Amino acid sequence: MKMVSISDTITNAIFHPLKSWAEHSPGNWNILIGSGFVLLVVGLILTIVFHKKMGKTDERTNQIALKSCLYMLCALILCDTIFPKGYMWQVFFLFKYSIAFLASAIYLAIRYKKDFL
Numbered sequence: 001m002k003m004v005s006i007s008d009t010i011t012n013a014i015f016h017p018l019k020s021w022a023e024h025s026p027g028n029w030n031i032l033i034g035s036g037f038v039l040l041v042v043g044l045i046l047t048i049v050f051h052k053k054m055g056k057t058d059e060r061t062n063q064i065a066l067k068s069c070l071y072m073l074c075a076l077i078l079c080d081t082i083f084p085k086g087y088m089w090q091v092f093f094l095f096k097y098s099i100a101f102l103a104s105a106i107y108l109a110i111r112y113k114k115d116f117l
């Protein structure tokens with residue numbers, strides 16, 4: 001008897017329709033890759049911009065930068081547990097880092113608005 005964990009069942013229920021859609025045509029695959037790349041670039045640019053806007057590093061901005069890295073790490077760990085490893089791992093690798101950079105950028109934007117404006 002084959003043992004199937006609950007997390008594998010949930011992951012397959014969520015991501016199998018995405019796999020079917022992406023493999024249906026090359027255009028769908030390109031849309032998936034393109035949207036992941038756009039999210040990655042936007043998250044990276046926003047993270048860099050908000051780091052630059054905070055100014056030179058001191059005790060306060062260093063804590064903000066470390067907390068943004070913590071949010072990035074938490075997003076990476078969460079994505080590692082949710083995303084499937086058996087299929088389309090390159091695409092999910094792209095989305096994993098896109099989500100991590102966006103999480104960091106969102107935290108930095110909130111903190112910038114709260115502390116610096």
